[in-house]
Amino acid sequence: MNLLDMVLQAQGGGVVEQLGKTVGLENRQATSAVQQLLPALTKAMQGNVASSGGMESLLGALTRGNHSEYVENPQRLAQPEAVQEGNGILGHLLGSKDASRALAKQVSGETGIGEDALKKLLPLAAAALMGTLSQSKQGGAAGILGLLTEGGGGGAAGQALGMLGKFLGR
Secondary structure: OOHHHHHHHHHHHHHHHHHHHHHOOOHHHHHHHHHHHHHHHHHHHHHHHHOOOHHHHHHHHHHHOOOOHHHHOHHHHHOHHHHHHHHHHHHHHHOOHHHHHHHHHHHHHHHOOOHHHHHHHHHHHHHHHHHHHHHOHHHHHHHHHHHHHOOOOOHHHHHHHHHHHHHHOO
16 A cells, blocks of 8 residues: 555544645545645655655654654544644745745646645645554554655646646755
């Protein structure tokens, strides 16, 4: 199972349902948004892991944080701490708020979901992504690399990644 499927199926779909509820999206809209956002975030994470010290940094973050709580108890995604932590993750992955905004704009164009909702959803999706990886860290670096490289994302997500890559200079 790839990382996107793991997030979509976490808690029987409860994580995605909570993401949608938190930002005012119907479940199908939240699912569509997550299907577009997570491949872009995963691609950014792949880039970070490939950099010098990147895997060690990711493993350290997964070990130090309580990220798995966002998957084990999806209601935590509605708390301000989830947004704060997710914004920190986005800053690390994407580098700037401009990159986050560009991703939200691209995905909005692909899904028809408003940019404002996607901007609110992005940090929560990042927290859910880290929560899912945190639950999988028992596989160590090899297991995490496997999850990050499986199902990198194509279609509209691939286009969003291309645009984001150009924006980030990657």
